[in-house]
Amino acid sequence: MMRLAVRTLRFRKGGFIATFIAVVFGTAIVLACGGLMETGIRSNVPPTRLAEAPLVVTAKQSHLRPGAEDATPLVEQVLIPSSTVAKLRVVDGVQEIIGDVTFPAPVLAGTSVSSTGEGHSWSSARLAPYRLTSGRPPASPGEVVLDTTTARTANARTGTRVTLLLAGAPKTFVVTGIADGPAGHTFFSSAEAANLSGHPGAYSTLGITVAPGKDLAAVKKTVEAAAPVTVRMGDDRGLAEHPEAATGREAVISIAGSFGGIATMTMIFVVASTLALSAQHREREFALLRSIGTTPGQVRRMILGESLLVSIPAVLVGLIPGWFLGRYLFDQLASHGVAPAALEFHQGLIPFAAGAGAAVLAAVGAALIAARKSAKIKPVQALMEAGLQRKWFSWVRLFFGLIALGGGLALVIVTGAVMSGPLAAATAGPAVLCWALGIALLGPFWTKLTLALIRWPLYAVSRVNGRLAIVNVTTRSVAMSAAVMPLMLAVGISTANLYMQTTQVHASEQAFTKDLKADAVLVSTAGAGLAPSLLSEVRAVPGVANASAYVTSTGAIDEPRNAPFDEEGSLLQGVGPQNSSGTAPVRLTSGSLENLTGSTVALPDHVATKIDRGLGSSIRMTLGDGASVDLRVIATFAAERGYESIVLPADLLAAHTTDRLAPQILVSYAPGANPAPALAKLTATHPGVQLAHRDALIDTFNEDLKTQAWVNYLLVGLLIGYTGVSVVNTLVSATIRRRREFALQRLTGSTRAQILRMLSTEAALITFAGILLGTCAAMATLIPFSTTVSDSPVPHGSVWIYLFITATAALLTFASTLLPATTTLRHHPADSISRPD
Structure with missing residues (x-):
């Protein structure tokens, strides 16, 4: 059968080229993620200043x-x-x-x-x-x-x-x-x-x-x-020498692991759908083989052999762009502060073996799945079903599809009922994958349902070619689902992930800026902190109403033990003592910050209630440098759930940071005054100090979230590109293999323009179905996520994001359908009928 598989490749280049491209791109992405994983695990940072110390x-x-x-x-x-x-x-x-x-x-x-x-x-x-x-x-x-x-x-x-x-x-x-x-x-x-x-x-x-x-x-x-x-x-x-590398390795490992897993799952789905579509187009061939005595095992071995003959060269080719892609991703992570610049990139034999093994296993598994029905069918049934629509239903597919949908529903419930603030992304991210996987496994059902919803309205306004396209797509809905599902995957994953990031960044900014009173901020640009004497000089500038040192760090509440913070600790903000018109970014509900000196603290209402601590009570905290301090509660304030912070005296908090100095000074202007020019002159006399708008403070506060958002944009972009390859592969392959159908239409009187109009209507139906299902998968996650992080069911973000995603999906669909059809229609109908599929 291997000899037959080799001969088959010569005459069915189109379908195998699609599989080849899918495996090449999948290998490259998995290999790149493997390089990031090895880099994070090794965490090699050669010593320089301490190189002589054993x-x-x-x-x-x-x-x-x-x-x-x-x-x-x-x-x-x-x-x-x-x-x-x-x-x-x-x-x-x-x-x-x-x-x-x-x-x-x-x-x-x-x-x-x-x-x-x-x-x-x-x-x-x-x-x-x-x-x-x-x-x-x-x-x-x-x-x-x-x-x-x-x-x-x-x-x-x-x-x-x-x-x-x-x-x-x-x-x-x-x-x-x-x-x-x-x-x-x-x-x-x-x-x-x-x-x-x-x-x-x-x-x-x-x-x-x-x-x-x-x-x-x-x-x-x-x-x-x-x-x-x-x-x-x-x-x-x-x-x-570079302690940031120790913490940065965890970020690199986490990114590589999560994205590598998603990429592997996507590769399996893409390769499986490509091979399944190829197997569907070869039903007549398999029917003839079964009718002349070919056993199911021989059919399986032939399909498996074809898969290996295509995937192994594709893996070897994919290793080359995978090496460059891994280095590119690491450089991007390092340039944006996600990965430490001192970390050495490593991509040894293990990532190469993992990338190659994952791609080959995906191709082999997909081939076995694609061959299962063709190998088991009886010869007489094979000849009958070669011209009929293949049944899609199986109990295995139904079971795993329902499990995936149930997992998505469970994660959505956890997101809405348990999670809060930035933590909601931990369950919302996997939820959209479960929804997309569940819809993909039951793809023919969802495709038939979507087409049923839009069939009659579109049928009523269509002309002859449009109605022919509607009947064609509806009749071949099982085959069409192979084109709809990659489109759904691209739209669903990209829409959900992009709007999750924009919504979370917006919610974080709103939580911080809601009570931010500062009009400007003085920032240390040299990384050495601000001189303590600068604060009094700023307060003396005419037009300055209030000024306070501002310090941030993280810490942990040790006593009481039931503080509502995870193992990462809580955000600490340090400000100076001030009245209600001061610059502290909090909205007090009890007490005052006028006595925020020495060993005192102000707590969010939710935290104070959770640990049962009110005004005058005490807590014990461990600050960012490991120092343990006993603090007296002098105020409480309102804070958005999931974005709570603890407010300490700036002098106390700064003394327990690495630089021992405040890096920023918050400034609020008196009504009608504009001391910005005077502050600019003041900062010009202090090297390493810069006057900035309060937006700089917001950017600093959201720096981690924006970095995480950028990482997701980059990785989601790669994933969208890969699913886009799947969309193009599927549609181009499906269109080219319909050359006999087009030839028969032309021999019965249809013109090229009429066939192209029919295909345009089909492409519109496929686009609509993919966008609708992808949007449903995304909104099933985005609505509870947005409600959790921002108390609004409407995700925040520009509508142009969604329009760009859908426009790209439509462009890929129409181009992948009409361009190969135009090329196919250039041949004489008789030649097209005589050519093999």
């Missing part, structure tokens, strides 16, 4: 709340106290411990920041190692050593002066030396580095050298047992 120690960046099963990540830098260093010095196998402190120290050129940089103690320079090329180490306050790249950028030499932005204020130093080593680092004397870091006696990281003859892995385990720290060795040491 072991690198950092504090644990997580906190396990009392009674919780999962730890809460700590988003700020957790320091290692000197007491821990003393414990580690006596560990067996530890030869020397070199402590390092890290703090922002960008270099200034005039009043602008010429480069970003970090400050360190010169005693830690040998961890790279840095080697002096000129000058001497810093020995006293006011002296620094620059790396060669920073010195070249700042046009600095030994003996010249350089201005650094420290603690939000410029400070001048004498360059005592230039060192060769990794770029972007400035070194101070040990005493001055400790003072500038803001936490004398504590360290950001520790470099440990191991005594000769000691096993490195054994010493690592001993150090971890001696103190609650994280010890890294090998390539993992780079994670100590």
Whole structure:
């Protein structure tokens, strides 16, 4: 049968080309996702500044709340106290411990920041190692050593002066030396580095050298047992220099896993529908084979052989664009801050094997499904059914279709009844996939139902060719469902995912801006925070009604233990004490923020009710750097469900962030005043400070959501493109295989124009059915999702999104139907009838 399969490929190139294209694109997408997955799992960040330390120690960046099963990540830098260093010095196998402190120290050129940089103690320079090329180490306050790249950028030499932005204020130093080593680092004397870091006696990281003859892995385990720290060795040491890579790996793995699974499911569906349509068009051939004594097993082996002969070369071809696509996706994720830029992209043999294996298995599985009915049918029935419409119903298909629809219904109920705010997307996203899969499995039923709804109105206004098209499509509704279902999948998934993102971003902005009173915001552009003295200068500007430092972080409520936040913790907002006309983005329901100083806190109403804490009561929290604080409740405020935050004094919260400074100042204007020009002049005298509209604050607040939205746009775009390929494949293949039908119509008197008008009506019916079913699948998810996140059943977003999606679907359908039909109709009818399918 393999010989027959090889010969078949020579005469049925159209259908096999469609399968070939589907497998190529599917392999490329799955391979790209496999590369992202391997990159996230490996998390390779080669060490540079700490490359000479065999072991690198950092504090644990997580906190396990009392009674919780999962730890809460700590988003700020957790320091290692000197007491821990003393414990580690006596560990067996530890030869020397070199402590390092890290703090922002960008270099200034005039009043602008010429480069970003970090400050360190010169005693830690040998961890790279840095080697002096000129000058001497810093020995006293006011002296620094620059790396060669920073010195070249700042046009600095030994003996010249350089201005650094420290603690939000410029400070001048004498360059005592230039060192060769990794770029972007400035070194101070040990005493001055400790003072500038803001936490004398504590360290950001520790470099440990191991005594000769000691096993490195054994010493690592001993150090971890001696103190609650994280010890890294090998390539993992780079994670100590780039802690964002440790959290970014989870985002990369999550994106690769979720999208890879969706892409694999879509590939199976696309390849299966393409092969199924090809099998339907070859019913006459299978009927003849069965009538001359071919066994069901031989038919199955022939179809399976054809599938392998097409899929294996397609997989080999798909590996090439898959490698480039994986690198492109990673670069895009890194450029938008989703994946850490320091992370190394890896796409080894495992992703290649996974992509190839998934594609081949999808093709083989689809071939077996397509061959099942053709192989089992009896010879006499085969000859009878070759000219009749194939039955679509089976109990297996019905069972899985109902399971998928039931899963979609269950997820929708959970979305509306349990979820709130941004968490609603966790169940709404899979819900639309369940709806789409359920509709696809029962595609012929939904297609027949949709065509029945529009048949008679369209029949009443159609002329002869239109009525012929309606009768044709209605009679061949089972075959037409193969063209409708990919269209439904593209419209449903794209509409649901795009409007979910626009609705969620809008709901988040509304929740934040509803009570935002600030007219402008001063922002630190150098990543070093704002000088504390700047706040009083802003308040003194004529026309400024209120000004407050603004800090954000995350934390966790430890006591009481029933706080309504997940393991990621809660958003913390830090503002200064103020009256009801202040700039704090909250709407008070009890208490006042005038006493928001020291160890105090303001809670959302829902949180206060959930933990049974009112004015004057106390709670215990763990802040972003792991510090535990007892706080007294002095106010409560209204907040949208799912978007609750906790308000603390700005000074308290800033002291427990990585930079120890407020990065923003909120400013509200007096009625009728416009202090913007005066504020612009003020910021011009402070390097690294920029005056921005309050929209900048909204963008910062929604940064994570907008990044997530961009990722979904990118990945959904790829998925839409792939389903679009399926639509084109299916319709082109179906149209070309109808050449005999077109030839018979022309021999009986129909003109080319009449046939094209008939096909145009068919394309309109297919487009309408696909768009209607896709819209139903999307709205079944969007309505409960929108109601949950924004209290409105209408999704937020431009209507042009939907119009673009539907217009693209219509364009693909008409082009894939009319273009191949036009080419086919150029041949003489007699030639078309004599040509094989």
